[in-house]
Amino acid sequence: MYERDAVSPEADVEEHQIEGALRPKNLDEFVGQHRVREQLSLVLHSAQRRNRAPDHILMSGGPGLGKTTLAMIIAAELGAPLRITSGPAIERSGDLAAVLSTLQEGEVLFLDEIHRMARPAEEMLYVAMEDFRVDVVVGKGPGATAIPLDIAPFTLVGATTRAGMLPAPLRDRFGFTAHMDFYEPAELEQILHRSAGLMGAPMEAEAAREIAGRSRGTPRIANRLLRRVRDYAEVRGDGRITLGNAHAALELYEVDALGLDRLDRAILDVLMNRFRGGPVGLSTLAVSVGEEAETVETVAEPFLVRSGFLARTPRGRVATPMAWAHMGLTPPPDAAFGAAADPAANGGQNANGQNANGQSASGQGPGGQNASVRNNGTP
Numbered sequence: 149m150y151e152r153d154a155v156s157p158e159a160d161v162e163e164h165q166i167e168g169a170l171r172p173k174n175l176d177e178f179v180g181q182h183r184v185r186e187q188l189s190l191v192l193h194s195a196q197r198r199n200r201a202p203d204h205i206l207m208s209g210g211p212g213l214g215k216t217t218l219a220m221i222i223a224a225e226l227g228a229p230l231r232i233t234s235g236p237a238i239e240r241s242g243d244l245a246a247v248l249s250t251l252q253e254g255e256v257l258f259l260d261e262i263h264r265m266a267r268p269a270e271e272m273l274y275v276a277m278e279d280f281r282v283d284v285v286v287g288k289g290p291g292a293t294a295i296p297l298d299i300a301p302f303t304l305v306g307a308t309t310r311a312g313m314l315p316a317p318l319r320d321r322f323g324f325t326a327h328m329d330f331y332e333p334a335e336l337e338q339i340l341h342r343s344a345g346l347m348g349a350p351m352e353a354e355a356a357r358e359i360a361g362r363s364r365g366t367p368r369i370a371n372r373l374l375r376r377v378r379d380y381a382e383v384r385g386d387g388r389i390t391l392g393n394a395h396a397a398l399e400l401y402e403v404d405a406l407g408l409d410r411l412d413r414a415i416l417d418v419l420m421n422r423f424r425g426g427p428v429g430l431s432t433l434a435v436s437v438g439e440e441a442e443t444v445e446t447v448a449e450p451f452l453v454r455s456g457f458l459a460r461t462p463r464g465r466v467a468t469p470m471a472w473a474h475m476g477l478t479p480p481p482d483a484a485f486g487a488a489a490d491p492a493a494n495g496g497q498n499a500n501g502q503n504a505n506g507q508s509a510s511g512q513g514p515g516g517q518n519a520s521v522r523n524n525g526t527p
């Protein structure tokens with residue numbers, strides 16, 4: 149079974165406190181996401197010029213990419229108070245009504261994990277977003293009446309790791325959606341230097357580059373790895389974060405050269421050793437590594453897919469040739485390579501063409517995707 153370890157995605161108490169301390173406080177300190185920053189800056193400044201609460205803002209992107217940070221920055225930039233709640237905390241529409249009816253004018257309401265809000269509350273939110281009104285239902289059954297209650301104009305900032313799960317009417321009521329993407333290594337280096345500075349730990353440039361390269365494009369992971377390397381440097385060295393310390397600490401915590409952690413490797417391991425490289429369905433894969441399907445899908449998969457280790461096909465998840473190579477394994481001759489099989493690549497290489505072709509019922513012809521899978525090198 150896969151177990152959570154020191155560098156795993158789950159936040160601990162220390163992480164919570166440190167994250168607060170390392171959070172950039174304004175848009176200028178916020179590294180990367182240039183397009184989002186520029187878009188947001190326009191939305192905020194134009195609202196300020198018109199002296200109105202800005203449009204509602206939705207932020208979508210994987211864990212640790214800076215959604216909460218950005219929500220706090222939005223309130224700070226507007227000089228507005230910030231109220232924080234989350235989808236799972238809103239179990240009934242009454243919970244939401246209590247929040248909405250006590251908002252101050254111009255307040256920023258941050259609704260984290262908005263896709264996990266209860267349905268009836270969702271409907272209440274539509275009206276509140278559009279008309280700044282909540283309908284409070286009094287009584288039950290046929291005698292029930294809805295009493296409309298005006299609420300102060302506010303700005304909703306919603307965050308979700310799964311924008312696709314939001315009902316269209318909710319998505320449509322946001323004036324602006326910020327899509328947060330993975331960070332470039334150079335941006336992560338910048339974040340690491342800033343964090344090391346705040347932590348008072350001197351760091352070599354090569355060490356920052358090394359840690360950035362293993363951070364899966366994610367600031368939270370970069371900061372987390374930095375703390376582990378810092379620990380190592382303090383206990384085993386003189387406190388200076390050097391390339392040597394970084395190597396040793398990252399090896400100790402089983403973060404490999406490309407940043408794959410234990411969950412990533414557990415997924416690839418199961419996929420290859422138990423399912424001959426796939427295709428295998430998400431839920432089967434999740435059960436096999438002892439994780440929630442949602443964790444596998446939102447925490448591990450986006451990075452594995454983006455770095456070319458995993459392909460999502462209509463028939464399930466498939467290990468790419470690059471994944472076989474990275475794990476040092478030889479694929480069985482009938483292994484499915486890449487997206488929806490890879491008839492061109494596979495058929496050209498061995499006698500199992502018909503096997504692979506049988507899987508391309510999805511209608512995905514040999515296009516650019518196949519080519520890119522092949523470019524990753526067959527082991």
Ligand SMILES: Nc1ncnc2c1ncn2[C@@H]1O[C@H](COP(=O)(O)OP(=O)(O)OP(=O)(O)O)[C@@H](O)[C@H]1O
Binds near residue numbers: 167172181215371
């Ligand atoms: N652009 C950035 N520049 C500097 N630091 C950042 C940036 N984005 C995120 N961070 C750092 O990464 C940490 C995680 O960011 P944050 O909590 O905002 O992520 P999130 O998207 O809300 O994640 P989740 O989906 O898990 O709630 C923060 O503590 C912050 O220090």
Ligand SMILES: [Mg+2]
Binds near residue numbers: 215216217260
């Ligand atoms: Mg968050």
